Structure formats: structure tokens, C-alpha cells
Amino acid sequence: MNSSKKADYGNWVPRKLMNALWGVFLGLLFLAVLNALLWRNSAAALLLGAFSALSLAAAAYMQYCRRTVDLRGGGLSGKFYDELLDHLAWQGQGRLLDIGCGSGALSIRCAQRFPAAQIIGVDYWSGVWDYSQKQCEENARLEGCDARIGFRHGDAARLEFADESFDAAVSCFVFHEVKTISGRSKRPVVEEALRVLKKGGSFAFIDLFGRSALYGDMEEFVQRMKDSGLREVNYIPRAGAAFVPALARPMMTSGVGLLYGVK
Structure with a gap:
């Protein structure tokens, strides 16, 4: 057995999913900042704020799940x-x-x-x-x-x-x-x-x-x-x-x- 390299078992919560979730959050946050600096639309601010919060919650929860199920460390x-x-x-x-x-x-x-x-x-x-x-x-x-x-x-x-x-x-x-x-x-x-x-x-x-x-x-x-x-x-x-x-x-x-x- 090669002790210098460890097995890679991946994760039940795919990295692709996490990248997508965090990407959605960052995209919404970027739009919210643009709106605050340039457009200053109050209705858009409310919607972007709400969707940003929801996307952050979803990404954070799935990140927690990914860490919890990880086989490494007795997951x-x-x-x-x-x-x-x-x-x-x-x-x-x-x-x-x-x-x-x-x-x-x-x-x-x-x-x-x-x-x-x-x-x-x-x-x-x-x-x-x-x-x-x-x-x-x-x-x-x-x-x-x-x-x-x-x-x-x-x-x-x-x-x-x-x-x-x-x-x-x-x-x-x-x-x-x-x-x-x-x-x-x-x-x-x-x-x-x-x-x-x-x-x-x-x-x-x-x-x-x-x-x-x-x-x-x-x-x-x-x-x-x-x-x-x-x-x-x-x-x-x-x-x-x-x-x-x-x-x-x-x-x-x-x-x-x-x-x-x-x-």
C-alpha cells in the first residue's frame, strides 16, 4: 500500500453542486451591490436581498451536509x-x-x-x-x-x-x-x-x-x-x-x- 498518497473517496454532496450554489449566491450578491450603487430600485433591492439570503442559507446548509457526511474523520x-x-x-x-x-x-x-x-x-x-x-x-x-x-x-x-x-x-x-x-x-x-x-x-x-x-x-x-x-x-x-x-x-x-x- 502506498502510504504517501491517500485514497480519494469524494463526497455524497458533489463539488459541482456546491460550486453552483455558491455561484448563485455570489451572483445575486453582485446584482444586489450593483442595484445599491447604480440602479437604486427599492423593489429590486427587496427581491435581491430575499433571494440572496435564501441562496446563502441553501449553500451554507449543503456545505454543512458535505462536511458532515465526509468519509474522512469518521463522517x-x-x-x-x-x-x-x-x-x-x-x-x-x-x-x-x-x-x-x-x-x-x-x-x-x-x-x-x-x-x-x-x-x-x-x-x-x-x-x-x-x-x-x-x-x-x-x-x-x-x-x-x-x-x-x-x-x-x-x-x-x-x-x-x-x-x-x-x-x-x-x-x-x-x-x-x-x-x-x-x-x-x-x-x-x-x-x-x-x-x-x-x-x-x-x-x-x-x-x-x-x-x-x-x-x-x-x-x-x-x-x-x-x-x-x-x-x-x-x-x-x-x-x-x-x-x-x-x-x-x-x-x-x-x-x-x-x-x-x-x-
Whole structure:
């Protein structure tokens, strides 16, 4: 492992978003100053003042969220990973799939938690987040576990694996972002993840399961999965909510839940 360089896991709150938010605030502030110096329009002053204050509040809040979830220094994202893996009933023998691996952080944590496992991380790697396959591979190399991890481009809604290919499957805050399915419901993404899991394999997923617009009634969904033949299905609403209550807002992690069990 190269100790002179540290892995770069990025952040759940993209730098591009922060640049845009602060850019909007500075733009509005500039217009407000121009109005005060040149135009001196009282109505414009009120509007620009109000929008400037709102944009400042939004940028400051998201900056706080970015700092809070940062994996470095024991941030919130790492706590979610630990909670997820603590509920994965798996001994680490065989193959594990990380769906939506992003920068490789959860895949690498799985490799560290399960030293005998082979890990595959898949991601769509869209331009929204500052993540890439090259970044994942470099992070795995720096953490000294690249021999047991492979990364590939993939669509969580249409995984390019045969039925029952993996002994375990994990995913953290990914399913709600999948845009390649028709309709708003994200249940098909969960079902696709379970399709590639072997009978008797374990799974643990964290997502915005509490948002009915995305998943409907979770009690009904859990019962439906049990009726389909899954050996064990458990759901914990508001998983991780005690970590940072200030993140429980519609923009961030309200509705977060942990779905786990055995196929």
C-alpha cells in the first residue's frame, strides 16, 4: 500500500453542486451591490436581498451536509456503511456485489471486513458525482485490496449478471437515484438486486425506503418479498437517523431505512 498518497473517496454532496450554489449566491450578491450603487430600485433591492439570503442559507446548509457526511474523520457516510455491514448476515466466503459503488468506498470497506471475499463493484458513473472507475481502482490499490476487487460499468436496473451469481449484495443510497426504469417506483431496482443473489445469500440495502412516492407501503413491500420465497426480510425505518438529526430534511436523508435479510 502506498502510504504517501491517500485514497480519494469524494463526497455524497458533489463539488459541482456546491460550486453552483455558491455561484448563485455570489451572483445575486453582485446584482444586489450593483442595484445599491447604480440602479437604486427599492423593489429590486427587496427581491435581491430575499433571494440572496435564501441562496446563502441553501449553500451554507449543503456545505454543512458535505462536511458532515465526509468519509474522512469518521463522517456520517462511514457510519452508514458500518450499520449496513453490521446487519449483513454473511461470513465473507464467496462473491459480494456492491451496487452503485461510486468511488469504491463501500466495496473497499467490504473487502476489509471480509478478507476472504471477492468483491465486484458496479456503477453507472454519471457526470453528476465526481466518481469514476479509474478512481475506484486507484483507491483499491492504495488501500491494498485491489487483488480482490473488480469494478465495472453497470446499470442497477439491468445488472449484467446471471441469476444467483453472488453470495451477498449491498447498496447504500443508490436505488433512488436510478433513472433507467419507467415510472417513479424504485421497487424493481431492489428486485433486480435480489435476482442476482444466490438462494441463501445475504443482502443489506440502505436507501430512502420511507418515501412512499418511491417505494409505496414498506410493510406491504416486505410482506410481498417474504411471500415470494425469501427466507428472511427485515426493515428498519429511519436507520442512522440518530447520527445527525439535522440531515433529516426532505433534501437529504428523510425517509432513510435499512432493508436486510437472506434470500
